[in-house]
Amino acid sequence: MEQYSDKELLELFRNSDNGNYAFNLLVNKYQRQVYWHVRRIIIDHDDSNDVVQNTFIKVWHNLEKFREDSQLFTWLYKIATNESINFLKHKRTKFFIPIVNVEKHLCDSLKDDPYFNGDFIQRKLQQAILKLPEKQRIVFNMKYFKGIKYEDMSKILGTSVGALKASYHIAVKKIEKYLTGD
Amino acid sequence: MEINDDIQNDKLKESAPNLFSMKKENSFNVPDGYFENLSNEISEKCFQSNNKKPAPIINNTLQKILIPVAIAATIIIIILIFFKENMNEINTTTQYVYIDINSMSEYLENLIDNNELDESLIVSELINDDTIKSDLQKHQANICKTTNPVIIKDSLNNNTITKDDIIQYLLENDESDDLLN
Numbered sequence: 001m002e003q004y005s006d007k008e009l010l011e012l013f014r015n016s017d018n019g020n021y022a023f024n025l026l027v028n029k030y031q032r033q034v035y036w037h038v039r040r041i042i043i044d045h046d047d048s049n050d051v052v053q054n055t056f057i058k059v060w061h062n063l064e065k066f067r068e069d070s071q072l073f074t075w076l077y078k079i080a081t082n083e084s085i086n087f088l089k090h091k092r093t094k095f096f097i098p099i100v101n102v103e104k105h106l107c108d109s110l111k112d113d114p115y116f117n118g119d120f121i122q123r124k125l126q127q128a129i130l131k132l133p134e135k136q137r138i139v140f141n142m143k144y145f146k147g148i149k150y151e152d153m154s155k156i157l158g159t160s161v162g163a164l165k166a167s168y169h170i171a172v173k174k175i176e177k178y179l180t181g182d
Numbered sequence: 183m184e185i186n187d188d189i190q191n192d193k194l195k196e197s198a199p200n201l202f203s204m205k206k207e208n209s210f211n212v213p214d215g216y217f218e219n220l221s222n223e224i225s226e227k228c229f230q231s232n233n234k235k236p237a238p239i240i241n242n243t244l245q246k247i248l249i250p251v252a253i254a255a256t257i258i259i260i261i262l263i264f265f266k267e268n269m270n271e272i273n274t275t276t277q278y279v280y281i282d283i284n285s286m287s288e289y290l291e292n293l294i295d296n297n298e299l300d301e302s303l304i305v306s307e308l309i310n311d312d313t314i315k316s317d318l319q320k321h322q323a324n325i326c327k328t329t330n331p332v333i334i335k336d337s338l339n340n341n342t343i344t345k346d347d348i349i350q351y352l353l354e355n356d357e358s359d360d361l362l363n
Contacts, residue, residue: 020229027221035220039210049216053224060228118209125204145206169197176198 003029006072013063023063027056030073034080040141041084043106043130045115051087055080070155077148077156081138088134106130128178132171139164140171305345318343318351 004012004025013022034055039048058079066075107130110116110123118126129137138157142148150161195202293299308314
């Protein structure tokens, strides 16, 4: 399939009589990135699938209003992040899970997850990441695994670059401490 | 591979050697053919939701105005109810303050003077009042011990208490105010 640039995709979506086709191309281009971003926050595959679908439904309804003030991918990540955070918030409320037990709940789901094939070390790393506060966890995942620039993360999360750097630094320290067993 | 190499490895190596030594691999996976079907599934849902999207009953602009107005109206109604209840309490309290025992006595005396109220009715009510009755009996018993027990005993037995007896009792007993209040 031909890979279109974001600009071309948006033009195709706006100008073409068949916006559905352009949207299909957009989903194909970004579905993996969005999925893995969501999966690292939500952990469970089925829940992540729901969140990804909701994310793209939102994108579909709002794509016409997208004014290209930011890059398409930061806009998509922003929607996906908000959807993920709202999903976890809703899950806490729905199942009366206290905030302190969320990470434990996610760790447990990781043990039984048929779609997690990491070894002992990888599991320990995920456990360490799950011990971080929610926003710090998102920052760490975005920087460590995806190498997203702080400037782009700032647009996605609405936090200053300085605060993000500090947040990542603290997260790294905490994870290192957990890994060394201190 | 989703892992981007644009990571500041030197800083990481320095501050977190254990983390640095780990492989940055993706330990999560997905069901077979998941991504092949995902885009179709998403597109289907999007187009369905687009067709099924109901027309809003109230448009967004109107909604933006109506919601604050409704909230403001609710707050005003709650405040009004609250003040109305408080005003009633204030009025009731005021009435208690201004009707004192002297006014009540004057009012009753005027009624009696104008023959609008039978004095004997008040006396009979007072006599039938258990508290006053027991006080009166105690008082009579005391007098009986000290002065003329025979007369009081008789009057108790006959259960005939005259107006003079009551006036005498009230004059001698300083607790009359307490009883009336």
